[in-house]
Amino acid sequence: MRTLANATADRPWTESPPWRVTASRAESHDTVTLELEPPEPFGFEPGQFNMLRVPGIGEVPISISGDPSRPGPVLHTIRDVGAVTHALCTLRPGQRVGVRGPYGTSWPVRAAEGGDVVIVAGGIGLPPLRPAIYHVLAHRESYGRLVLLYGARTPADLLFTGELDTWRTRPGVTVEVTVDTAGRDWHGNVGVVPDLVAKAAFDPGSAVTFTVGPEIMMRFAVRALLAAGVTDDRVFLSMERDMQCAAALCGHCQLGPFLLCRDGPVLGYRPLARWMSVREL
Template sequence: MIALAGTAPDATDSALVPSPYVVKRFVCETDDTFTLTLAPSAGGDALRFAPGQFNMLYGFPAGDVPISVSGPTWRKDVLIHTIRAVGPVTKTLAQLQRGDSVLVRGPFGVPWPIANAEGQDVLLVAGGIGLAPLRPVLYHVLKHRRRYRSLTVLYGARTPSDILFRQEIAKWQARSDLRFEVTVDRSDASWHGHVGVVTQLLDRIELSPLQTCAMVCGPEVMMHFTRLALSKRGVPSSQMYLSMERNMKCGVGSCGHCQLGPFFICKDGPVFEYPRIASVFSVKEL
């Protein structure tokens, strides 16, 4: 039985009630993707988060959607989110301008295993907008570079014009302490890089499978094939982490929408060590 005693419930404690934030910066990343820098309207520090966690961002008056934090953990004054405009809420968020308000609840969910990965090779595999939830890991590893062995990022975008964080990627690619590879599904005349799915990049890199911690984020089908490719290269499944996605309304496991078998993606995930979800991953219509 759940004990009911204790402090009296307070309406302001509700995880379902958001706080106002102000848009400090709006950056267009691609035709349909943008990055919001948000600061609390009331001043003070923003919500603290860990890489891989998400917030529910409320675009007034359309409603809210779960969006992973894409900025660095050490920016205490702001929250940075990178969003693709695909539905009514994200399209409302896409109309925001500097000085406009957004409502924020969070942070929610289980983060990437940045502590477990210490002392290991870190391999980040991202598909599309999946790069955004992995960017805080990249920032973290670069800031604490000595705690980790090699750092490799494999990133697949649909076309060259869909590539996120272009200028930042160029800077990362110029560094000697990480390897950042980009591929596109469909090329155009401007592109001189690799063409093909992201798993093909995996075939081209050197890997110490037993010392690799792989964090994978992208469409389910992309994560499926990445997982198979990692297995083929000998990476134990217990060292593969995937970030799952389902419909979310509450973020705290009480609305039931995000269930995947026994898991509430919002509170048991979104990041899962692969063996935990192996039995439910890729089950049709689960």
Template sequence: MATTHKNNSLAGPEGSDVMMVRPFKIRRMIKETDDTFSLELGPRDGTRGFSFEPGQFNMLNVFGIGEVPISISGDPTKTDELLHTTRAVGTVTKAMKKLKVGDTIGIRGPYGKSWPVREVEGYDVVVVAGGIGLAPLRPVIYYLLANREKYGKIVLLYGTRTPEEILFRKDLEKWRARFDLETFMTVDRATGDWRGNVGVVTTLIGRAPFDHLNSAAMICGPEIMMRFTVLELQKRGLVDDKIFVSMERNMKCGVGLCGHCQLGASFVCKDGPVYRYDQIRGIFTKREL
């Protein structure tokens, strides 16, 4: 399977400078969980719409505080809304959580390689998400469902630590009701009235309905989760060039200039964040590279 997934070109939106920060207005703020929120944004500079490929990210600038890479979590078929889902963990993301509807945020992007949604046409697609990892994968689900006839089975396996950390509940309800999408969820620890599966997300792989000879997998979550997910998929017979993972590293420029995001011989901002597993197998299995 070729990896021709789309990369950012040197020209930015509408031929502008790739590093140009565009002002966006916060139209809506959605509380997803206690520490995770989604921002719906609209351009403030007179331009219209925002196109991206599933898996790409933007650099979000909270003015006066700093800039962070955040994946685009919305529907790639809707160019009139830009959505980002962020977990507040540190300086910039906590400041972002305090912003209000009507405030302005700086955006540059989209950057990075996308999930190979076109290359896997004709295959069963297994999407495996852990925690906030569902955010970069939600555009994949939207895209696959918008082009449903082009794919075999579509399977979503989603795990969180507790039921309270489940993201995008409305989407999940809709997806679970569909007959053309198999959704399986699990939590590490059951709390409240959770009656569903308990155990790490990898425990779902053994019974997931897909044809290993004709499947591709897309995985996003903590690195330890991705490692074990790859092992389980390999046990099910998936080959490494049909497994894709999304990597995270600290970033500064986002466009392959500063070297902050180096991963082996590659730069995550430019050569990733989505990698075909066989291309990073060596470094993926070594910690802290």
């Protein structure tokens, strides 16, 4: 089984034989979930990512978006925004893709046991958080409330809408969704996702929070969480930079003193705070 030990600079280019695409599912007009079959047993922690490679085009980091407790195909949810992601989004069952990983740090789901878990996601930030949601749902007895606050640009951009409906029916689970803009047929919240924090019911003294989204959204989400009484050592974020080697060698993913492929992508807000306040860093 591959573990985090495979994701270090002493073995930077460990890559298994190409993985086979077993399914491709459209999640929205520009986002696809690929199910990939590993050639050998594969394990990962919520929040980790793989490097996916299309020969002749390139390689990109993609978060694993499936259930870490389930054997079988490994899920990656991909937005079509460039040459490599476009090639990945157009793959069909039976085709193959190069995979390296898993890489990176993970959500501290076990350290969060005993309290509420608050998840704040914006846009394509929901897929990296979905494994943590699956974990908390599978171990409900170990946690307090699970609060998911999720926002997208429009209703058409919302991901996993069927799962959102299922999750909100579970005891002890709150799901609130908002969009930036919508037509008359939308009857939900309109506004930015950080605004949902003040309205959410959770215990700030016990809550651990996980946040992924555009960086400006995360800054305001952190501000709202701190204003709600969550301490800064219980706020965790997944940061994004230009990852190329995923082995802490090239330096492209540097953020202040951190190399996000090695020290992240999941980091606590307390050590990040100084660097998140520097514009254009």
